[in-house]
Amino acid sequence: METPTAPNRPDAGLREQLDQLAAAQRYRRRRVQDGPQQPKAVLDGRPMLSFCSNDYLGLANHPEVIRALQRGAETWGVGSGSAHLVNGHSRAHHALEEALAAFTGRPRALLFSTGYMANLGVISALAGRGDKVLQDRLNHASLLDGAQLSRANLRRYPHADAAGLERQLNDSGARLIATDGVFSMDGDLAPLPELIPIARRAGAWLLVDDAHGLGVLGRGGRGTFDHFGLTPDDDCILMGTLGKALGTFGAFVAGSEELIETLIQRARSYVFTTASPPAVAEATRASLAIAEREDWRRERLQTLIARFRHGAEQLGLPIMDSPTPIQPLMAGSEAQALAWSRALEEAGILVGAIRPPTVPEGTARLRITFSATHRDEDLDRLLEALDRLSLSTQSTKDDHLD
Ligand code: PMP
Numbered sequence: 001m002e003t004p005t006a007p008n009r010p011d012a013g014l015r016e017q018l019d020q021l022a023a024a025q026r027y028r029r030r031r032v033q034d035g036p037q038q039p040k041a042v043l044d045g046r047p048m049l050s051f052c053s054n055d056y057l058g059l060a061n062h063p064e065v066i067r068a069l070q071r072g073a074e075t076w077g078v079g080s081g082s083a084h085l086v087n088g089h090s091r092a093h094h095a096l097e098e099a100l101a102a103f104t105g106r107p108r109a110l111l112f113s114t115g116y117m118a119n120l121g122v123i124s125a126l127a128g129r130g131d132k133v134l135q136d137r138l139n140h141a142s143l144l145d146g147a148q149l150s151r152a153n154l155r156r157y158p159h160a161d162a163a164g165l166e167r168q169l170n171d172s173g174a175r176l177i178a179t180d181g182v183f184s185m186d187g188d189l190a191p192l193p194e195l196i197p198i199a200r201r202a203g204a205w206l207l208v209d210d211a212h213g214l215g216v217l218g219r220g221g222r223g224t225f226d227h228f229g230l231t232p233d234d235d236c237i238l239m240g241t242l243g244k245a246l247g248t249f250g251a252f253v254a255g256s257e258e259l260i261e262t263l264i265q266r267a268r269s270y271v272f273t274t275a276s277p278p279a280v281a282e283a284t285r286a287s288l289a290i291a292e293r294e295d296w297r298r299e300r301l302q303t304l305i306a307r308f309r310h311g312a313e314q315l316g317l318p319i320m321d322s323p324t325p326i327q328p329l330m331a332g333s334e335a336q337a338l339a340w341s342r343a344l345e346e347a348g349i350l351v352g353a354i355r356p357p358t359v360p361e362g363t364a365r366l367r368i369t370f371s372a373t374h375r376d377e378d379l380d381r382l383l384e385a386l387d388r389l390s391l392s393t394q395s396t397k398d399d400h401l402d
Pocket of ligand 1: 212
């Protein structure tokens with residue numbers, strides 16, 4: 001019997017859409033890593049020097065952190081078994097929450113399984129239909145998605161522009177203002193000293209996603225607030241991730257007693273998901289202690305950043321204005337960013353090409369990230385390879401190598 005061909009199969013058109021992505025140089029391919037990822041990676045059996053991990057402090061492979069994970073698994077098993085509110089909230093999670101509250105100087109901290117879920121949970125618990133949520137134009141996708149999920153009216157203000165934010169607040173105010181602390185694809189900082197009083201005057205929550213500032217900036221790695229010498233009040237909410245500088249996995253929100261209790265009751269991405277493995281919480285407690293006490297890791301990053309920026313300026317590379325271990329090189333077109341990334345890969349160096357929709361149209365770039373475990377020789381090798389590509393501010397304007 002002949003199989004009937006349905007005219008409107010749900011998968012019809014997918015191939016065409018995928019082909020369109022490829023034609024626009026936006027098709028993304030995963031690369032299979034055969035070992036730890038930074039600074040040395042193994043890709044398809046080939047050793048590579050990597051500059052694309054967010055393991056800024058080099059803690060993901062630290063022996064003490066690995067041992068804490070192993071011991072944690074022996075004590076607690078692997079899976080947590082259920083959601084925090086059912087039976088999944090272990091002493092290991094609790095101890096980490098207390099350590100994170102103490103570290104950030106906030107009354108309470110609450111663990112989420114991922115940063116994406118933390119942002120979704122906070123915004124949708126605090127804002128709803130009829131509320132206004134204002135966000136920096138370059139905020140991480142999870143903050144924007146959180147606002148969509150909340151059904152609030154989402155408005156975006158110009159990047160890192162306090163005056164632009166104030167203009168958008170006008171008379172109607174806002175329920176919540178959200179910003180990255182360190183912008184994930186640009187490496188620059190939110191102007192927190194200006195944003196805090198604006199939010200306060202407007203009677204709005206200020207949510208700061210410090211995924212890339214925590215561990216890297218401020219005293220003991222306390223993040224972007226501390227970098228500016230600010231002590232946040234109860235109307236400021238800090239979101240931090242654990243899978244970047246802290247080298248493990250997960251995220252947390254820190255704030256007032258009432259805020260955390262509200263999230264426990266109302267944040268759906270907290271309530272309706274399995275608690276992360278307790279052993280990961282044990283590993284994070286170990287990495288947090290190292291991150292706090294080993295200032296040399298942050299100092300090393302600063303040395304690498306200064307050395308890279310000096311070298312890149314001498315070579316005329318299109319660096320951006322970033323004081324953090326995220327050092328993007330602006331390419332402009334997707335084709336240009338991909339061509340640079342591929343050429344570096346041929347030279348044994350991994351650097352990701354970041355394209356729309358992750359960044360705005362016309363601003364595709366290489367995203368170079370440093371880790372405290374990169375050596376001077378690694379950085380020199382990167383600069384030499386970039387020089388061989390003969391990047392220059394000029395070439396980004398008119399070259400299409402692909
Ligand atoms: N916020 C920012 C600024 C991020 O860069 C990321 C991760 N890319 C997240 C949130 C999400 O964190 P997670 O990876 O833990 O979901």
